[in-house]
Structures are given as C-alpha cells and as structure tokens.
Amino acid sequence: MADNNQPVLEIEDLSVAYVTPSGLVSAVNDVNLSIYPGEIVGLIGESGSGKSTMAYTIMRLLKGDAIVTKGRVKILGQDIYKMSRKELREFRWDKMSMVFQSAMSALNPVMTVETQIVDALQAHRKGMSYREAVARAEELMDLVRIDRKHLKSYPHELSGGMRQRVVIAIAIALEPSLVIMDEPTTALDVVVQRSILDEIKKIQEQVGFAIMFVSHDFSLVAELASRVAIMYAGRLIEITPSELLHLGEKHHPYTEGLLRAIPELTADEVTIQGIPGYPPDLQDLPSGCAFHPRCPYATDICRQVRPQKLKVEEKLIECHLFSEKEAVEHV
C-alpha cells in the first residue's frame, strides 16, 4: 500500500483540446488536482464545463479528435500518457477503473453478469482459475447487495439500479486504488440513488479506494465527498472542503450562484435565484475570467485578466474578488 502522503491521482497543469475544423477548442484548461488514498472528491460542473472530458482524460480514453495539449496525469506516481499500450492495458482496471453513466450500455447485453465479472478478473489475473473467479464474483455480488442468483442473469433482466450495482461491482473487482464515477446515479430514481450512494460509501470505507465522483448535482456531492472541485468553462474555479460548501462561506461567485439556484428542501422560506445568462460557448470564451459576463461582481479587471488561484481559508478560489479583498486586508 502506498503511504498516505502520496496522492493516488495527480493532475498537473492539464489542458485538453478538441480538434475541430475551426481550430482547437479547449475543453480543459490548466487543471491541477490531487486525490489522496481513501478520499472521495466530487467534481461538479454544468454540461460543457469539461468535467467528463477530464474523467476520460484520466482514464486515457479520449477519442481521436481530443488531444492533451499540456500537462500530466499521474496515477500512483506513474504518468499514464508515457505508458505503452500494453502497460496501459494492464494498468487500467487494475489500478484505476471507471463507472459510466449509462449502466445499460456499459454492460454487454449478450453476456451474463457472471461472464462479465469473470472476464474482467481473468483478463488481469493470469493465474486465476475459473472457479476462483466465480467465487470472487459471488463475493462482489454480496458486497453490492445483489442476490447471487443474478450472476446467471442477463443485463436486460435486471432493473436500472441493479445494473448500476453490477457495473460498480465490476469496477471494484480488481481492487483498484482509484475509481472514477461519471454521474453513476443520474438516470436512477431518488430512492435507488440514495441506496446506491450509501453503498458506495460503505464499500469505499471497507475497501479504501479513492473516488472521483463526477456530477452536476451539488447537494448530492456535498453529502458524499470530502472535497468538492467546481469546474466552469474548462477551469477548476474552486476547490473546497464539502463541509464549507454553503452560503455562509466565502466562495467563487459561480459557486455562490449555484448554491442560490437550488431550492432547499427543508428551509422555512424558499427563495431561489438563477445565474443570469447561459454557459459560455467553448469556441468563443469570454476574455479574462470566463464567468465575468454572468458575474454580479464583475469589474474591469475581470474582463481583461484571468485570475490566479488563491488560497482563501481552506479553499482554493480563482477569482479577482479575493485577491482584491485579501490585498485590502493586508494593507
């Protein structure tokens, strides 16, 4: 086991762009993020913010028209973009795995659950006999709380929640150090979602892998993760411990806007306020801080200069508002 100070995942100055007929469109920009063993980190963003691109970049699953223009992704200290195909094939799923959003298309419709789990196990554990693999598959089914009899089922015979549990079972089959979950519960009903999240948390505590949980649902991530990273227009604009993720704290104006935009369930009085405008077009990003056209606090400097990341209390925030405030406080 790696010692606790070495991150499982290190993303350094990562930029990813898509090649289009009208030039490069940058989807991920100068992202730095580390995830430590046993940690759950939430990655939040709207559609087009680059969160899924980032998840795919970490798995080195980017399709032909997307290229890493800058930076490195290291998992357990190894740069995955320096690996050969063979090394990558062995590394992937063994050390890092991924749970995709759509469980139906992540599973093979013409193979039973058992075959799929055994397949993943035997592909990576050369010496493992069929019998051992089935025994491990049974263990995994117990872990995600599905009746063992469903090992003989085909994906279409299972409900959406059960399918997603199977996908999770396959993802953790080889005890990876990092599991990336890309909106694993978005397509599910709330009650099923809750029970799957509870289970993820329980298994994670038992087994101890790290999770990067990609989602657009703020309240859900705040409950599950210990740290939350917020993405806007390809940049990580804030990284905050999740217990500080509420309106009483200092936040990036975008985070603040998102927090105001969600109706609270149990408050006595509910008021919500949307963020004006619409998410930006990545082909034509606003100058300076990409959020400035929608930001209520925008000033001239926001239109011209891209803000630097600053440590504000225990948070990292990329906003001029804080550099100014901090400066004022220092004087």
Next chain:
Amino acid sequence: MSKGPLLEVKDLVVHFPIGKGQFVRPVDHVSFSINEGEVLSLVGESGSGKSTIGKALVRMIEPAEGSILVGDRDVAHIRGREIMAYRRDAQMVFQDPFGSLNPTRTIEQHLAFPIRKHRTNRSVSVDKQIDELLEKVGLTPVSETRRKFPHELSGGQRQRVAIARALAVNPKFIVADEPISMLDVSIRAGILRLMNDLRRDLNIGFLYITHDLASARYIGNRIMVLYGGKVMETAESGELIKYPTHPYTRLLLTATPGNRQRGPLPETSNSAPNLLEGRVGCPFANRCPLVSDVCRTQDPPLVETSAGHSVACHHPA
C-alpha cells in the same frame, strides 16, 4: 387567491392493453383539482403514472374511466375537432427541449403556427404577438431570437421557446412534464421563476410533474405524491415536507439529497409496483417498512387527516 377550480379530475383511470386480454393500470382512480393561478406538483418515481396523468389531462390519451371537468365541461371523452378546440385551454411543455422543437424551423415559425391556428384576437398582428411572447419568456433581443433555429439556442433558451409556444394560445392551464430535469443547474432556477411569474401574472394553472421534491415544493402550492398509479398523500407543500405521514413520502424525503436531517434509509426492496389491473392492496406494500396483512388485501382509502392533508395508508405516522 380565492379562485374557483379551473380543472377537476375525478376518479381518473388510464389503462393500456398488454395482450391476452390483460391490462396494466398506470393511473388508478386519481382525483384532484387545480385552481386558477395555482401550481399542483405531481411527485413520483418513474412508473408512478405521473406523466400518464399529464398526457390524459391534455388529452393526448383517452382515459378509460373518470371525468376531467374543465369549467363545467367533461373533456374526458371528447374527440376530433373538440380536442383541437380544447388545446386552446390546455397546453403541455415537455421534458426534452432538444426533442420537442423542430430542427428545421425558426423560432418565429414555431410560434406563428399555434397563433395562426388558434387565432381569436385578430386586432393584433401575428408578428406583434410573437414579439410579445418572446418578451414574456425573456428571450431578448427579440428580433435576433426570432430568426434563430433551435440548434443555435442553449437548453434553457429552448425550454423558454417551448413555454412561449404553449402560451401562444392563451391557455388556462399548462402541464409541465419535468421541464427542468434536462437543464443545467444554473439555468433551472430561471425556468422555475418564469413559471412562477406566469402563474401570478396570467393566472395560469400548472400541473408540474417532477421527481424532485425540492423543486416541487418551491413551485407548487400543493404536492401530490403518487406511487403505482395511486395517490399516496396530498397536502399543501410546506405541510407535506414538514409533516409527511405516508411511509412512501417519508422514504422519498429521506432519499432526497440535501436533506440534512435525514436518518438512514429504511431497509426496503427496490422492486417495481404491480400495475396489473385487478391487483389488490396498497401498491407500496411490498416495499413498505410498516407493512401488515391488511395492506396486502385491502386498498387503503384516501382519507383527510387534517385540513387539506389527505393520506392513503393503513398505518400513517
């Protein structure tokens, strides 16, 4: 808001044949009413029958039993031309703003069609009405938006076009079927607020269909919780969230993210309810933590436990 009921639904039943003379009943004896300028939120999981109720209400499907009174007219079984005329009163906004607009038509064409079709006020030009509609839903500058095609708009803007199109005929009520669930979080609040403004300014009644209790509570004056095609509980929104009495409502509340007081989720199966016609007992019985023999043999009636708060359960809290 002391307005009479705009719409009254009594004992609505919708069934679909599944072959061999059998039927499923996604909507089973549901009754409710909506007043002018009121929003009723219909909450339930997939398969609870909430969208089917919405479609029956705008008469995209015909109910098997029951009545839908709009004013004093029963529209449950009207046909042909009468349905066309009824669409002037009842409109629908769909979940998917990418699928509900025609990609080959401009926004202007989308709005001109219903205006021309259901024109009552000929003193105002179609052009002017389009401008007014776009302004009402906040799609300014109007002259620019009119010429655009759906693919040039974001999801939130498209949903605004869908709402403008529904407003084009000056409807009395709108069925909004999960209008925000496909939109980004920062955009959702804007659409909810728009619906709220329309309700207040134009006195339109809304049936807001959702699976999200938090938004149901924000926009809805009342919430009705559905399960397996039956009403489990209905109450004024704040009351329902604060004092839920049905085990299913409490399960939903516990499961909703962001509910800080939540306890652990009770151990229940996640099996789907039986929708076959002729089933007996409470549809929630096989998942209910409080289930007893009576639940499997007798349908619990919907009983008013306090003013405006009704629950269908043999063992309410």
